[in-house]
Amino acid sequence: MTLPDTIVATRRRRRRGSSFAKAVLRFIVTAATTFLGLLAVTFFIGRVVPIDPALAIVGDRAPAHVVERVREQLGLNLPLYQQFWIYLKQAVTGDFGTSVLTTNPVMADIARVFPATIELATVGTIIGALIGVPLGVLAAVKRGSIADQIVRIIGLIGYSVPIFWLGLLSLLLFYARLNWVAYPGRIDIVYEYTFTPVTGFFLLDAIWQGQWEVVWDLFRHIILPGALLGYFSLAYISRMTRSFMLNELSQEYVVAARAKGLSETRIIWFHALRNAAVPLVTVIALSYAGLLEGSVLTETIFSWPGLGLYITNSLQNADMNAVLGGTIAIGVVFVSINLLSDLLYRTLDPRTRR
Amino acid sequence: MSHQSTSMGETLKPYSRAWLLSDRPTSRNQARLGRAYIIWRRFAENRLALIGLGIILALLVVAALADVLAPHNPVQGDLMNARLLPPGTPSYLLGTDDQGRDILSRLIHGSRLTLFVVVLVAVIAAPIGLIVGTVSGYAGGWVDAVLMRITDIFLAFPKLVLALALVAALGPGIENAILAIAVTSWPPYARIARAETLTFRNSEFISAVKLMGASPFRIVLRHVMPLCMSSLIVRVTLDMAGIILTAAGLGFLGLGAQPPLPEWGAMIASGRRFILDQWWVAAMPGFAILVVSLGFNLLGDGLRDALDPKEAGQ
Numbered sequence: 001m002t003l004p005d006t007i008v009a010t011r012r013r014r015r016r017g018s019s020f021a022k023a024v025l026r027f028i029v030t031a032a033t034t035f036l037g038l039l040a041v042t043f044f045i046g047r048v049v050p051i052d053p054a055l056a057i058v059g060d061r062a063p064a065h066v067v068e069r070v071r072e073q074l075g076l077n078l079p080l081y082q083q084f085w086i087y088l089k090q091a092v093t094g095d096f097g098t099s100v101l102t103t104n105p106v107m108a109d110i111a112r113v114f115p116a117t118i119e120l121a122t123v124g125t126i127i128g129a130l131i132g133v134p135l136g137v138l139a140a141v142k143r144g145s146i147a148d149q150i151v152r153i154i155g156l157i158g159y160s161v162p163i164f165w166l167g168l169l170s171l172l173l174f175y176a177r178l179n180w181v182a183y184p185g186r187i188d189i190v191y192e193y194t195f196t197p198v199t200g201f202f203l204l205d206a207i208w209q210g211q212w213e214v215v216w217d218l219f220r221h222i223i224l225p226g227a228l229l230g231y232f233s234l235a236y237i238s239r240m241t242r243s244f245m246l247n248e249l250s251q252e253y254v255v256a257a258r259a260k261g262l263s264e265t266r267i268i269w270f271h272a273l274r275n276a277a278v279p280l281v282t283v284i285a286l287s288y289a290g291l292l293e294g295s296v297l298t299e300t301i302f303s304w305p306g307l308g309l310y311i312t313n314s315l316q317n318a319d320m321n322a323v324l325g326g327t328i329a330i331g332v333v334f335v336s337i338n339l340l341s342d343l344l345y346r347t348l349d350p351r352t353r354r
Numbered sequence: 355m356s357h358q359s360t361s362m363g364e365t366l367k368p369y370s371r372a373w374l375l376s377d378r379p380t381s382r383n384q385a386r387l388g389r390a391y392i393i394w395r396r397f398a399e400n401r402l403a404l405i406g407l408g409i410i411l412a413l414l415v416v417a418a419l420a421d422v423l424a425p426h427n428p429v430q431g432d433l434m435n436a437r438l439l440p441p442g443t444p445s446y447l448l449g450t451d452d453q454g455r456d457i458l459s460r461l462i463h464g465s466r467l468t469l470f471v472v473v474l475v476a477v478i479a480a481p482i483g484l485i486v487g488t489v490s491g492y493a494g495g496w497v498d499a500v501l502m503r504i505t506d507i508f509l510a511f512p513k514l515v516l517a518l519a520l521v522a523a524l525g526p527g528i529e530n531a532i533l534a535i536a537v538t539s540w541p542p543y544a545r546i547a548r549a550e551t552l553t554f555r556n557s558e559f560i561s562a563v564k565l566m567g568a569s570p571f572r573i574v575l576r577h578v579m580p581l582c583m584s585s586l587i588v589r590v591t592l593d594m595a596g597i598i599l600t601a602a603g604l605g606f607l608g609l610g611a612q613p614p615l616p617e618w619g620a621m622i623a624s625g626r627r628f629i630l631d632q633w634w635v636a637a638m639p640g641f642a643i644l645v646v647s648l649g650f651n652l653l654g655d656g657l658r659d660a661l662d663p664k665e666a667g668q
Contacts, residue, residue, distance in 0.1 A: 037507030165640030293512035
């Protein structure tokens with residue numbers, strides 16, 4: 001995970017900020033060049049890296065006239081810069097071609113599966129933040145103690161464990177042996193006909209419609225993959241919380257608060273944590289973006305019908321349009337979250353305003 | 355150089371503790387060894403870091419002696435008598451997989467693939483990052499702006515997803531997986547190298563070298579790059595775990611090493627079908643991945659604390 005680098009980048013950019021207009025302009029330029037770069041890289045991967053992109057899309061068993069047609073459709077006979085221009089125009093209008101596997105436009109597929117991924121990543125982040133922040137505070141307050149060591153080791157294992165392996169083992173334990181959670185998937189087949197989702201966010205839909213049985217079933221499906229992703233964001237969030245809190249607790253205002261006779265609880269949870277809250281929001285946003293990526297492997301294990309499963313299924317079937325469309329979708333959300341958290345940091349922290 | 359002496363005039367035995375810790379080294383060699391010794395002492399105080407070092411050394415030994423250590427053939431199994439034996443079976447310590455292959459032997463040989471991946475990724479990605487970062491930091495101006503913009507773009511990408519797409523285009527295989535991971539891992543190194551370069555770009559020793567007529571090429575290569583090395587090494591070590599996990603993820607999805615190679619991620623994938631009844635087929639390789647990446651993380655943390663005491667404990 002490269003999340004800490006993004007923070008470094010945030011800070012580096014922050015220091016240069018001067019007037020508000022300049023900052024807005026810089027933000028727009030950053031966003032535009034990053035999205036352009038994103039498309040350039042995917043263009044490169046889709047069109048330049050494969051020896052014959054047309055073959056990569058239709059597969060090598062396709063008849064010659066099909067390959068020829070696809071080649072024409074892609075404009076492969078044009079010079080590269082013209083191809084890129086066409087690609088850009090299409091991408092901006094949301095046209096990523098047609099998926100060979102589902103025969104739908106890739107964009108329609110992505111719109112269909114994305115809510116499932118968002119739902120999973122959100123549950124993961126909530127779990128990670130609710131447990132990770134208190135753990136990080138505890139570790140900072142009791143620095144060097146057994147508790148600190150335990151939090152550190154929990155975090156280190158989170159950084160070191162292959163997520164798909166942990167997913168498999170947890171399925172084995174909690175589903176097969178203990179039967180505490182539901183089998184892989186998002187919803188029980190029984191409810192697939194009685195429950196009509198509106199927004200694609202099943203949990204919200206079910207709660208809204210008051211179908212509590214469905215809510216319970218959805219909960220039993222999402223809890224394990226959600227907890228797994230939660231563990232990953234917990235590892236990151238607790239480590240960063242500890243570091244921010246150590247920084248705050250060494251500040252003079254903490255000494256002043258102690259001298260005033262405030263209770264330790266109040267100093268830690270009201271004064272120090274509030275000051276650490278701004279970078280923490282950034283960290284939580286970044287870990288959310290990281291979970292979108294982590295969902296690729298998790299969804300494969302839990303047959304979670306989201307974007308990650310869509311990408312891996314398309315990979316198995318050499319469906320390049322779908323793979324690149326999914327990559328761009330995750331990339332765009334990832335970049336947007338990064339940029340937004342940067343913006344959020346600047347608006348929330350009065351010290352960064354001039 | 356038989357008579358090393360301190361200001362007090364007493365003679366120090368070369369390579370003794372006092373010689374290493376002397377604050378007036380009389381040769382470049384002594385100064386270097388002394389510095390290394392101090393770093394080592396700081397490193398060795400950290401028990402977790404020593405455990406990490408131990409794990410990585412063990413990995414190196416196992417990989418080097420795989421042919422001697424592995425009790426069975428890692429690729430060819432005993433289909434007749436040894437299919438899916440549980441761990442603890444005599445002569446099959448960790449059990450066997452669906453093709454009657456000894457899992458322990460496959461893990462032992464798989465350590466070579468793991469090392470192959472991390473070393474190659476480091477060898478490709480670190481120099482790219484080093485060159486981009488030092489050139490960008492030393493040159494400044496529009497070169498810096500352009501190079502850092504490119505770095506930011508790559509940094510903005512989700513790593514695993516980019517690697518997935520790249521391998522999908524290149525075709526599955528361990529070499530392509532390595533290439534894909536390397537392409538996604540260089541930006542942080544460029545960042546670090548640039549930051550380091552900026553801190554001493556305007557310092558006097560650089561001006562001195564410039565006055566002596568050194569070309570920018572020589573300055574960057576001989577004077578800037580060596581000074582960026584220590585932070586880069588720390589970062590690369592810390593990244594090793596991530597590289598292993600990404601490689602294992604690609605292997606798990608069938609995009610990395612191809613069968614029958616005993617790559618750990620691919621082994622988990624093949625054990626997935628038997629997870630309910632023969633859990634060990636998938637569990638053992640995952641445990642190996644966990645131990646090795648934990649080792650790299652502990653080692654990296656320890657190195658960072660030892661090389662940069664300011665950061666320690668943060």
